[in-house]
Amino acid sequence: MEYALCLVLIAIGLYGVVVKKNVVKIVISLAIIEYGINVLLVLIGYRSGGCAPILEQGMTAATLAVTGVDPLPQALVLTAIMINLGMLFLMVAICIRLYERYGTFDITEMRRLKG
Amino acid sequence: MSLFAILLVLMIIGAIIAIETTNLLSSIVCVGAVGFLISIAFLFLGAPDLAITQLVVEALCLIVLIRATINRDLTSVTGDREFFGLTVTVAMILVFLVIGVKIFDDFPALGQAVMDRMANTPSSSYLARGAEQTGAKNVITALILGYRNFDALGQVAVIFCAVLGALAILRWPAKKDQKEKDSEADAV
Numbered sequence: 001m002e003y004a005l006c007l008v009l010i011a012i013g014l015y016g017v018v019v020k021k022n023v024v025k026i027v028i029s030l031a032i033i034e035y036g037i038n039v040l041l042v043l044i045g046y047r048s049g050g051c052a053p054i055l056e057q058g059m060t061a062a063t064l065a066v067t068g069v070d071p072l073p074q075a076l077v078l079t080a081i082m083i084n085l086g087m088l089f090l091m092v093a094i095c096i097r098l099y100e101r102y103g104t105f106d107i108t109e110m111r112r113l114k115g
Numbered sequence: 116m117s118l119f120a121i122l123l124v125l126m127i128i129g130a131i132i133a134i135e136t137t138n139l140l141s142s143i144v145c146v147g148a149v150g151f152l153i154s155i156a157f158l159f160l161g162a163p164d165l166a167i168t169q170l171v172v173e174a175l176c177l178i179v180l181i182r183a184t185i186n187r188d189l190t191s192v193t194g195d196r197e198f199f200g201l202t203v204t205v206a207m208i209l210v211f212l213v214i215g216v217k218i219f220d221d222f223p224a225l226g227q228a229v230m231d232r233m234a235n236t237p238s239s240s241y242l243a244r245g246a247e248q249t250g251a252k253n254v255i256t257a258l259i260l261g262y263r264n265f266d267a268l269g270q271v272a273v274i275f276c277a278v279l280g281a282l283a284i285l286r287w288p289a290k291k292d293q294k295e296k297d298s299e300a301d302a303v
Contacts, residue, residue: 001120001225002123002225003222003225004215004216004219005120005127006123007211007215008212009126011208015208016134018208019201020134024143025134025139025142028143028146032130032133032149035126035149035150038153042157042160044222045229045238046228047161047226047228048227050161050228051161052161053161053242053255054253054254055246055253055254061243061245064242064254068254069161069162069228070229070230071241071254072258074165075259078259079259081168081169082168082274083270083277085274086273086274086278088176088179088180089179089278089281090280092180092182092183092281093281094284095183096285097285099183105139
């Protein structure tokens with residue numbers, strides 16, 4: 001059920017990207033898609049009752065191998081979060097530039113795509 | 116209903132409000148709420164590193180998005196796309212949802228990690244031998260800065276390129292004004 005809810009989050013983001021006309025709304029929808037995918041990946045690596053993959057005081061590596069959650073998706077999602085931050089910077093810069101050029105955030109008003 | 120399902124339902128509500136509200140500023144605030152809920156979910160999923168990163172990134176996202184919209188036209192852009200395109204879009208998204216739910220039916224249920232079902236997965240060997248091989252107590256650190264260090268290098272390269280691109284886009288009109296001045300000077 002949690003997987004399906006993540007997919008609903010992604011679908012809401014997709015709807016926003018395709019249907020909305022405001023550029024900032026489209027950027028926000030892309031951020032929502034990113035959130036959905038990140039949570040989905042971390043959920044796949046979850047182990048019920050599992051602890052964080054950190055070796056605590058008085059804990060052996062063998063216990064950690066049985067109780068810890070999957071560290072691989074977490075490491076990859078950490079990279080994905082940072083890359084999405086960079087992508088958001090770039091998209092917001094383009095939004096600011098588009099607003100200065102056309103005086104609106106409405107993508108249907110932006111007809112002259114030259115220059 | 117599990118804790119994660121409740122958190123995800125709250126996230127979905129936040130996302131719907133963020134996309135459907137007419138005021139851009141409240142939309143940005145709702146996206147911030149979704150991000151902080153995800154941070155809480157990461158904490159309960161056993162990923163404290165991710166929770167901390169998500170908090171920092173969320174604060175930065177809020178600042179950048181508010182910078183994009185402050186002092187600008189905050190009234191909404193009303194009206195939708197044409198009816199046919201809208202119908203096709205919603206139909207395609209429904210197909211995506213149905214196929215996705217079908218695919219995830221075959222997955223092991225939540226809480227049964229994939230690495231328990233197979234022998235010798237990378238994840239289980241990282242957990243069992245990460246501390247011994249790299250000397251890092253935190254297996255995430257061992258992964259990012261040890262086993263998959265080139266991954267981190269690529270991430271830094273991507274962020275560097277994104278920041279360079281943003282700076283290049285933002286300082287573009289200054290050069291253009293200079294060129295216009297030059298051409299005016301030429302005309303005179």
